[in-house]
Every structure is written in structure tokens, then in C-alpha cells.
Amino acid sequence: MRHFFTILSHEIRMLLVSPSTYIAAVLFLGVMGFVFANILADYSRGPQQMSPAYVFFQVFWIPVFFMVPLLTMKCISEERRLGTLETLLTTPVSTTEVVLGKYGAAYFLYITLWASTGGFFSILDRFAGDARFLDPGPLIGGYLFIAISGLLFVALGVFASSLSRNQAVAGILAFAMLFAVIIGLRFLEGTTALDAESLSAFRTAVDYAQVFTHLGDFSRGVVDTRHLLFYLSGTVLALIFSILGVEAKLLHS
Amino acid sequence: MPDSSPAIEVRNLVKSFAGVTAVSNISFTVARGEILGFLGPNGAGKSTTMRILTGFLPATGGHVSICGLPVATRADEVKRLIGYMPENNPLPEDMRVTEYLHYRGRLKEIARSKLGDRISEVLDLCDLKRVRHRIIGKLSKGYRQRVGIAEAILAEPPVIIMDEPTIGLDPHQILIVRDLISRLRGKMTVIISSHILPEIEMTCDRVLIINQGRVVAAGAPADLRREILGPSRYRLEVAGDTTALAALIGGVDPSLKLDVIGEPDAAGFRALSLATDRDSDLGESLLRALAADSRFRFRSLGRDHPTLEDVFLAATRRSWDVVDAPQSSK
Numbered sequence: 023m024r025h026f027f028t029i030l031s032h033e034i035r036m037l038l039v040s041p042s043t044y045i046a047a048v049l050f051l052g053v054m055g056f057v058f059a060n061i062l063a064d065y066s067r068g069p070q071q072m073s074p075a076y077v078f079f080q081v082f083w084i085p086v087f088f089m090v091p092l093l094t095m096k097c098i099s100e101e102r103r104l105g106t107l108e109t110l111l112t113t114p115v116s117t118t119e120v121v122l123g124k125y126g127a128a129y130f131l132y133i134t135l136w137a138s139t140g141g142f143f144s145i146l147d148r149f150a151g152d153a154r155f156l157d158p159g160p161l162i163g164g165y166l167f168i169a170i171s172g173l174l175f176v177a178l179g180v181f182a183s184s185l186s187r188n189q190a191v192a193g194i195l196a197f198a199m200l201f202a203v204i205i206g207l208r209f210l211e212g213t214t215a216l217d218a219e220s221l222s223a224f225r226t227a228v229d230y231a232q233v234f235t236h237l238g239d240f241s242r243g244v245v246d247t248r249h250l251l252f253y254l255s256g257t258v259l260a261l262i263f264s265i266l267g268v269e270a271k272l273l274h275s
Numbered sequence: 276m277p278d279s280s281p282a283i284e285v286r287n288l289v290k291s292f293a294g295v296t297a298v299s300n301i302s303f304t305v306a307r308g309e310i311l312g313f314l315g316p317n318g319a320g321k322s323t324t325m326r327i328l329t330g331f332l333p334a335t336g337g338h339v340s341i342c343g344l345p346v347a348t349r350a351d352e353v354k355r356l357i358g359y360m361p362e363n364n365p366l367p368e369d370m371r372v373t374e375y376l377h378y379r380g381r382l383k384e385i386a387r388s389k390l391g392d393r394i395s396e397v398l399d400l401c402d403l404k405r406v407r408h409r410i411i412g413k414l415s416k417g418y419r420q421r422v423g424i425a426e427a428i429l430a431e432p433p434v435i436i437m438d439e440p441t442i443g444l445d446p447h448q449i450l451i452v453r454d455l456i457s458r459l460r461g462k463m464t465v466i467i468s469s470h471i472l473p474e475i476e477m478t479c480d481r482v483l484i485i486n487q488g489r490v491v492a493a494g495a496p497a498d499l500r501r502e503i504l505g506p507s508r509y510r511l512e513v514a515g516d517t518t519a520l521a522a523l524i525g526g527v528d529p530s531l532k533l534d535v536i537g538e539p540d541a542a543g544f545r546a547l548s549l550a551t552d553r554d555s556d557l558g559e560s561l562l563r564a565l566a567a568d569s570r571f572r573f574r575s576l577g578r579d580h581p582t583l584e585d586v587f588l589a590a591t592r593r594s595w596d597v598v599d600a601p602q603s604s605k
Contacts, residue, residue, distance in 0.1 A: 028378070036370070039369070104367070104368075109360075109361060111331055112330065112359045113383050114355050114382070116351075272331070272332065
């Protein structure tokens with residue numbers, strides 16, 4: 023694993039010198055700021071039941087759908103398209119180190135972007151001066167949810183990137199996978215087709231894998247190990263498939 | 276002992292992609308410190324063979340070892356012994372030259388304390404000092420190519436594999452690259468593939484010509500020339516009775532034969548071609564004999580120097596015949 027940190031620091035460095043990172047960050051903060059401003063506008067009109075942090079994290083899927091594919095679509099497909107994957111893998115570096123290094127860098131950026139939304143809450147705290155708006159439970163729970171679910175979402179993006187040398191295809195694929203996990207499973211839960219007795223095991227599985235339910239639990243301060251297991255095992259699986267994807271492409275190149 | 280083993284040993288290497296055989300039964304060895312030129316038309320299997328040597332592609336069959344280590348089972352150790360520059364020399368577009376070399380040096384496990392010195396050494400060697408802080412994507416082709424070479428020799432590996440290092444360079448840059456490769460002679464084992472045959476002829480100790488995934492000729496350029504093109508030739512322009520010439524030439528050296536006789540030009544001179552299987556130069560004795568004989572006037576004598584290009588064309592043509600023959604008989 024000695025090369026993991028070399029690759030990780032290199033990738034983070036390349037992200038930080040790339041203008042596209044800053045454009046993406048500005049757009050992300052713009053969209054989230056707009057969402058946050060709207061929430062505050064609602065609160066100024068009248069008292070609400072939930073704290074602003076709870077409502078804010080309910081829309082986590084908006085940035086996930088466009089940020090994760092944008093951050094990850096480049097990471098492996100670009101290297102393969104340019105041929106630099108060949109020079110990379112002919113050094114004493116394993117595929118695992120390459121995939122983990124790139125994954126780590128993408129996750130780092132994802133978390134950094136989300137962490138910067140903490141500024142919204144600090145501004146709110148500074149100017150509203152009302153402790154009721156800053157209920158620490160949903161706030162910490164929300165960020166914890168973002169950090170843990172981000173592991174899986176970014177891993178899915180890296181997996182998509184390992185499947186295609188075309189960045190656009192990788193991006194769309196990542197979007198489709200995220201959509202399936204976040205919205206698709208929710209839709210599946212609502213269908214009556216799963217109500218049959220023989221499908222009850224499947225039904226239970228689908229009920230567990232509800233991202234919005236997880237978010238609700240985290241926001242209430244419930245950190246369920248089943249949720250942790252869902253995201254961690256999903257992450258490990260997606261990363262293993264990414265490594266296999268890179269290696270399989272070498273075998274059949 | 277890995278230390279006494281040849282730098283590269285390839286036995287019965289086979290590689291097929293989805294039913295297409297790219298490399299079929301190639302065997303060769305490269306001694307330590309030797310520079311081997313890899314020649315072949317497009318699609319002959321040069322790049323595939325090189326990729327298998329680096330451990331990047333797995334072979335379908337056969338045995339490959341680098342410095343005594345089998346590539347198939349100990350790829351991690353083999354990768355530490357190899358500096359590789361792939362075809363088309365892929366480089367990241369948005370890094371500076373020194374940054375890139377630093378990153379690659381770290382990946383190649385050069386100690387941090389030695390890396391700075393080594394990078395400036397390599398920059399010097401490849402004449403990259405002036406562009407060290409430029410972004411690679413903005414460099415000209417020649418500089419990019421040299422960045423690729425610098426990267427390959429960075430960790431001072433015992434074996435260097437370069438796939439077409441001189442492609443797209445101007446003559447001045449080719450000269451620099453040639454010097455660079457010659458400077459590695461004796462210290463590192465180098466395999467280069469190229470289409471520029473004089474390049475190979477000038478830098479390489481030994482040449483391997485492959486076609487259709489098979490080795491069609493191997494050896495030092497001079498040996499190949501003799502083996503494939505046969506005896507050496509002289510060109511002569513003579514005026515006079517050519518029927519008497521045969522006897523005169525036979526008197527100079529019994530192995531000399533009058534091969535081709537051209538038509539006389541306006542001044543009565545004919546272009547003649549003489550063949551011999553002798554290696555020593557017969558030019559002087561030929562000149563003396565012709566000058567002593569008053570029946571002939573001559574105006575030029577020269578020895579033919581077949582280039583590697585002729586050898587290459589002859590060898591690959593021969594292999595096409597071999598490969599095509601069984602198919603056409605069906």
C-alpha cells in the first residue's frame with residue numbers, strides 16, 4: 023500500500039490545480055446556497071416543524087446526481103483513453119492501489135465540497151442568533167449521513183468510470199446507477215408486485231435499502247449498524263468490481 | 276542465480292486475442308548491456324511482445340523472464356527492473372515536466388532524498404533543462420518524446436523497453452535520442468522498436484525482424500545483410516569489349532562473377548554489376564587490373580552497401596511467401 027498515498031496525493035493535487043474543480047465547486051455552492059436560501063425564506067414566513075438542517079439534507083440527492091458523476095467520470099476512463107494507464111501499471115503499482123488512490127481523491131473532494139456548506143449554517147448562526155435554528159442533532163446526523171453514503175456513491179462513480187474509456191458514457195452510467203440506488207429502490211418499495219408471500223425476503227431487503235429512510239434515521243440521531251453495513255459493503259463491492267473491471271479490460275484489450 | 280542469467284529470455288511466446296494470433300512462438304534472448312532493435316511491419320506483434328515483456332499483458336503461452344525472474348509469476352518484481360515507454364508515448368497533459376518526473380520517481384520507489392538529484396541528472400541527459408517547468412501538454416512532440424525517454428531511464432532499471440522512441444522527431448532530435456541510447460550501451464539492456472531502419476542499424480548491436488508474429492530474421496545488421504541478401508556486390512562502369520572482361524575479373528579473384536550487364540550509353544560506357552561471396556574488399560585489386568589493361572576504359576567503381584531497409588524488405592517478403600504459401604495451395 024506504499025503507493026496508495028503517492029497516488030492519492032498526486033490525484034488530490036491534480037484536482038486542486040484543475041479549473042474544472044473550482045467551476046464545479048462554485049456551481050455546487052450556488053445550487054446549495056439557493057436551496058438553503060429558500061429554506062430560510064420558508065422559516066421567515068412562519069414556524070416550521072423541522073429544523074432547517076433536516077430539510078436541507080432532504081435534498082442531498084440533487085448534488086449527488088450531478089456532482090458524483092462529474093467528479094468520478096474522469097478518474098479511470100481518462101487514463102485509459104490517454105494510454106497513461108499503461109505507463110501507470112508498468113510501474114511497481116498494483117491495480118488496487120490505483121483504484122483506491124483515485125477513489126480516495128474523489129471522495130476527499132466530495133467531502134470537502136459538502137463540508138463547505140457548513141458555512142451556510144455558520145452564517146445562519148452568526149446572523150440569526152437563534153439556537154433553535156441550529157439543532158445539533160440533525161446537523162451532525164446529516165453530515166454523518168453524507169460522509170457515509172458518499173462512500174458508496176463515489177465508489178459507484180469510480181466503478182462506472184472503470185467500465186468505459188469514454189467519459190460521457192461513464193458519467194451517464196454513474197448517474198444511472200445512483201438513480202437506481204436512490205430513487206429506483208424507493209420506487210421498488212412502493213410497488214405492489216413485491217407483496218407476494220414468496221418475495222417477502224426480497225421485500226425485506228428492499229425495505230432495508232431505502233436511502234431516504236437512512237437519512238431520516240441519521241437526522242434523528244439514530245446510527246444503525248445495518249445502515250453502516252449497507253453502505254460499507256456496497257462500497258467494498260463497488261471497489262472490488264472496479265478493480266476487476268480495470269484488470270478484465272487489460273486481459274481483453 | 277538471477278545475476279548470471281540473460282537480461283531477457285523469451286521462449287515460445289504465444290499471444291492471441293479473441294482467436295487472432297498476434298504473436299506465435301517467438302523465442303529470443305538478450306544479453307545484459309545489449310541493445311536490441313525490434314523491426315517489423317505494422318501489426319507484426321512488436322508492441323504486443325513488448326507489453327508482455329513489461330508484464331502489462333499476460334501471455335497466452337510460453338515463458339518470458341527478465342533478469343532470471345519469470346514475468347508471469349513475479350510481475351511485481353519484474354516491474355521494478357523495467358523502464359518502459361509505450362507506443363505513442365502517453366503523458367498527462369496538465370503536469371509540469373519536473374512534477375511528472377517526481378511523481379513517476381515516487382511510483383518507481385526512488386528514495387525521496389535521491390530523487391531530486393536523479394531528476395536533474397535525467398533532465399540534463401535528455402536535454403530537457405530548458406523546459407523543466409513547462410506544462411507537458413504545451414510541449415512540442417520532440418520534447419514530449421524526450422520526457423518519455425527521461426521517464427523510462429529515471430529509476431536506472433537494468434532493462435529499458437521503448438516502443439518507437441524516435442517516431443515523429445526531426446533529424447536533430449533523432450541524433451540526440453540516438454546518442455542517448457548509445458550512452459546506455461553496456462550499462463542497461465535496451466530494446467527499441469522502430470520503423471526508421473538507419474536508426475536501428477546505427478544504434479543496435481542486434482536486430483530482430485518479426486512479421487506476422489514470427490521471428491523472420493535475427494542477428495547483427497552485417498550478418499543479416501550477408502545471410503539474407505547473399506554476397507556483396509560491386510558496381511562498375513566500363514567501356515570496351517565486355518566479353519573479354521569476364522576473364523579479366525576472374526583473374527582478380529576466382530569468386531568474382533559478372534552478374535548484370537547494362538546497355539552502353541552515349542559515351543559507350545556500360546554499367547556492370549559484379550557479385551562475390553568474399554567479405555574482404557576487392558576494390559583495389561580490381562582497379563589495378565582494369566588500369567593495367569589497355570582494352571578497357573573505366574570511370575567508376577563502387578561497392579554496394581545494402582541497407583537494413585533492403586534486408587528488412589527481403590526478410591519480410593520471404594516470410595510473407597512462407598506464410599501465404601500453404602493458404603494459396605488450398
